[in-house]
Amino acid sequence: MPAAIVGQTPSLSTFLKSLKTNDVETSTELLISLLKRRQIRNSRPCAIATSQLLLRVVAGERHRDAQKLIERIRNVGCRLVAAQPREMAVGNIVRRILGVVREVAEEDQNPADMSDTSPTKSEPSKLQSALLPTLHAPTACSTPGDVTPSTDFGLDGSQSRPSLHSVNSHAPGMTSLFNILQTPQGRSPIGTPPGGAQTPNTGKKGRDGFEAKEKLDVKAEVIDGIKELIDELEIVDSQIAESALDHIHSNETILTHTSSQTVQRFLMTAARKRKFTVIHAEAYPNDHEATHATIVNGGKKGSGDNEDVDERWRPLTAMGITVILIPDSAVFALMSRINKVILAPHTVMANGSLLAAAGASTIAQTAKVHHVPVVVLSGVYKLCPVYPFDTDGLIEYGDPSKVVPFQDGEFMDKVDVVNPIYDFVDSELVDLYITNLGGHAPSFLYRIVADHYRPEDIDLRAKSDQ
């Protein structure tokens, strides 16, 4: 499979190109190796790659049965997640797509089943898992076999699992809590999901009735759903940017950190109408080069596949915005003059805390001390249905040679050089989340998680083990 991309550094764009020619299994292996080698990294490229791959998977699937489809997606998803557990966007997308399949399957069966008045027949476990815990939470652990095969934590693959279950005594309570939150989702699939699979649903409803065609439609509807998800990934930045003017006023001083296309886009939108000052912390040593490039040359849309037409964004400076580049260490010195801190997360947890580029925690704490509001811009695809218990386990450590080059042989030999890539930022340090659905308090995020992920998909490994 690397043969397909000889001569170019493998990256998201080469992967997407190769996706058109390679067969599904090869592409899966390729994506796994790219993820492992971190040649595709950061949330958005991972999300795009995963959704495109799963689109191929579904398209190439012969089985038209929803259950088979779910198993197949789960299978691929597990392998992808296992390849790079800390890129949680991969798992998020897999779960979203599984949700789409279930949605379609329910739509499929509901009209027929409604008349049969046996709704639980087709998917008893799911409804149970949704309903039972609310009724008698203590048994939640054992009853919904789908969600919590808690006896077997063969969980190494997904980062979410260890943290969810690492505190064993809490596990049953937590699981049932999850289900409580997600109950409405299981019960009324029509009302809840925003965006996503809604349009296909209505279309489907109009067309159903033909028993023979139904199976085929499942696949087509799922593909539609995935395409919508891909569209969502593309427009997520502009959706977030739409609310820029609600949050940025004239003459503000805004601090941001590392290079994020979402933040750049947000600030650009505000810059068209208002004048403000941006103070940009450079996130040395991991992202400072990207940050400098963003400041000097402006952003470029992260996904480089078929939208070459995408305008190359101008830097903020070209729009008359004063940008001040500072090293991370100067954040405290300047914080007293800053009106707002805007951060971009790597992953957002269900309780409103987040993982972001190293240095974000220092900035958020400094802002808290100075009572400066911290705003986090995040696409829903970064929202992960995981509650952080073991925060140390979430943090990835990177290449120490970015801190001290390996040429300093003796130094590297005798000194432990550590280079954390991510920081854990607690939810209490964040004042506001802005997603493509609007602005939310950190305490409300669990609700959005419940809207987007099915409880039975939260543990990807669980089902595939059965």
Added chain:
Amino acid sequence: MSAPAPPSTEPAKPDEAKLSPAELKKRAKAEKQARRAAIKGDQPGGESSTSGGNGESGAQAANAIGGPPQKKPQQQKAGQQKQGRQGNQDARGAQGDRGASQQQALPLRRRGSQSGLATADSKKDNKQVELFSHLYTQPRRHTVEGTSKDVHPAVLALGFQFSSYEICGSSARCVAMLLAFKEAIQSYTTPTGTSLPRHLTSHFLSPQIEFLKSCRSISESMGNAIRYLKKIIVEIDPNMPEQEAKAYLCEEMDRFIRERITITDQAIAASACLQIKNGSTVLTYAKSSIVEKTILQAHANGTKFRVIIVDSRPLFEGKHLASSLMSAGLQVEYLPYSGIPHAIKSASLVLLGAHSMLSNGRLQSRVGTASLAMQAQKADIPVIVCCESVKFSGKVALDNIVLNEVAPPEELIPLAPATGPMTADDKAGEDDEERSKVKTLSEWRDIPNLQILNLMYDITPAEYIRMVICEYGSVPPSSVPVVHRLANEGM
């Protein structure tokens, strides 16, 4: 930045005649370059000379005969120091720019020639961060051009060591300054008709101090030392023979260094190393000589502990500390600034050095200290500051803006611009062909509205500091003004 352009190209200077041949030559070169450039733009290598150029080159040749021995080192030095900080050159007039560009690598010249004079002038203004405009008083001096003739060579050398951070750190600079002054005073002779106490301070010492200030603003410890020096000079009996007076002054300065810094450091280290217990993890930031001493002493005492050093751009002082501790056999962990949360998790004690302790109990130290102290305090890790009383100051500060120092922003520009495709982000592949068009940060002066801020210090609020260890004992930050009175004003 426009105001204090070093007078390298000012034609009328009273002491022109007294300049060394090397300086004369340099000036001639600069003028020649400027004239040439004005006539036919950018062609420095050409030997064809304009009408004015003839005389100049003649003078240059004449000077070159006597010049070389002195010229070499000076120019080299100047060149070296310019390398990292081309921006300062930009701040000068375009003429000076061209003059400098001849001994310099290409980038300067290109910049000078491409951006028109007018635009360059208009851009210059908004390269200063407005909030800190009061701190951009004068670009740091890196050349001997236009220095007063009275500046002693030892002080000259010291000044450049200051501006290039070869001598860095409040106490080190203070000691180095006193040693240089000692040397300068040795070569001082009182002019007839005046007496040493009346003449020395105002006419001899002031130019030296002014010169040091122009290289880098002086630290609180230096200020205290200078105050002390002036005081003892005034107190000298005017009838005392000059040699005797000079010997007395030198002796006093030695005593000052010994009592206020050397022995004090030992005392503080001895007292601070008691805070390091077996099995503890000491967290420190950047480099402080006294923290280094403390840690080494604790290690020598046989305490088993681990050290975490957090470091920051652009000076990377912590690396020096890490090297020295590692060669002493300590277990050292080294983190970039972004690793503070990681460091806090395992630390049990934070030891900090100081640039200066302010009278409202706040600590002025290397930029970034405050964040570290804040996070340590939140994690209930004691923050201890080691500081000699000579660094205690009568000043007070509430924010980090009024009392600070702005270093040349060019220090923040990565040395090797990242041309190698960092595959980190997926755009690298596509960007390869475009990269020639893509600007890099090193051209930031050409990009309107882009500013780079390189602060030297920040101020840590007193509530983050558990204890200040000085030679008068361990005191809370609220006792700083008392110690300051006792040590620096009661003398």
